[in-house]
Each structure stands twice: as C-alpha cells, then as structure tokens.
Amino acid sequence: MTDTLLYDMMRAALWIAVQISAPLLAVALVAGVVIGLLQALTSVQEATLTFVPKVALMIAVFWVAMGFMTARLVDFFTMGIIPVVAGGN
Structure with missing residues (x-):
C-alpha cells in the first residue's frame, strides 16, 4: 500500500464520516437552537x-x-477497503 493510496482512503473515510453524521448533527443543532429560543x-x-x-x-x-x-x-467497504485488503490495488 502506497502513501498516496493510504491518504486517499483516509480522506474518503473522513468524508463518509461527515456525510453519515451530518443529518444527526443538523437535527441536534436545529433542535438546540429552537429549544434555547x-x-x-x-x-x-x-x-x-x-x-x-x-x-x-x-x-x-x-x-x-x-x-x-x-x-x-x-x-465504501466494497469499493474501497475490500479490494485493497484482497490485494486488488
């Protein structure tokens, strides 16, 4: 595994973490502001x-x-992680 591949996978994992957590964080933010008001x-x-x-x-x-x-x-796992672990890249 090269450094470039590792950094690309880390970047993709962080972006997916942001996408997955965004709905929950947005609802918590809006609910907190409304209830605070x-x-x-x-x-x-x-x-x-x-x-x-x-x-x-x-x-x-x-x-x-x-x-x-x-x-x-x-x-993410089927397209990114599993091929690397299986030796595809």
Missing part, C-alpha cells in the same frame, strides 16, 4: 427540556437515515 422567551431553564426532545429527534432521524448510512458504508 423557547427557553429564553419563556424564562424556563430546565435541563431536561433541552435533553429529551433533542435525543428523541436524533433517534427519529437516525431511524429514518439508517438506510442511507448503511448504504454509504457498504459502498
């Missing part, structure tokens, strides 16, 4: 008020995006 407007500073809805939304988005995440990982 509601707390600021109502002056209710309850810790569980931010935690429970954010976790519930993240679980829902994870459930919906699971197929996309799995497909991205399977494609």
Whole structure:
C-alpha cells in the first residue's frame, strides 16, 4: 500500500464520516437552537427540556437515515477497503 493510496482512503473515510453524521448533527443543532429560543422567551431553564426532545429527534432521524448510512458504508467497504485488503490495488 502506497502513501498516496493510504491518504486517499483516509480522506474518503473522513468524508463518509461527515456525510453519515451530518443529518444527526443538523437535527441536534436545529433542535438546540429552537429549544434555547423557547427557553429564553419563556424564562424556563430546565435541563431536561433541552435533553429529551433533542435525543428523541436524533433517534427519529437516525431511524429514518439508517438506510442511507448503511448504504454509504457498504459502498465504501466494497469499493474501497475490500479490494485493497484482497490485494486488488
């Protein structure tokens, strides 16, 4: 395995990690901002008020995006990792 191939595989793995984590992070960000605004407007500073809805939304988005995440990982391994391990490159 050459250095160039290793760096390309690492770059591709990091990009896939960004793509897979983006939906969850975006939902957490939006939920945090919306709940923070509601707390600021109502002056209710309850810790569980931010935690429970954010976790519930993240679980829902994870459930919906699971197929996309799995497909991205399977494609990466079948097209990138397995040929290198098998000696194709």
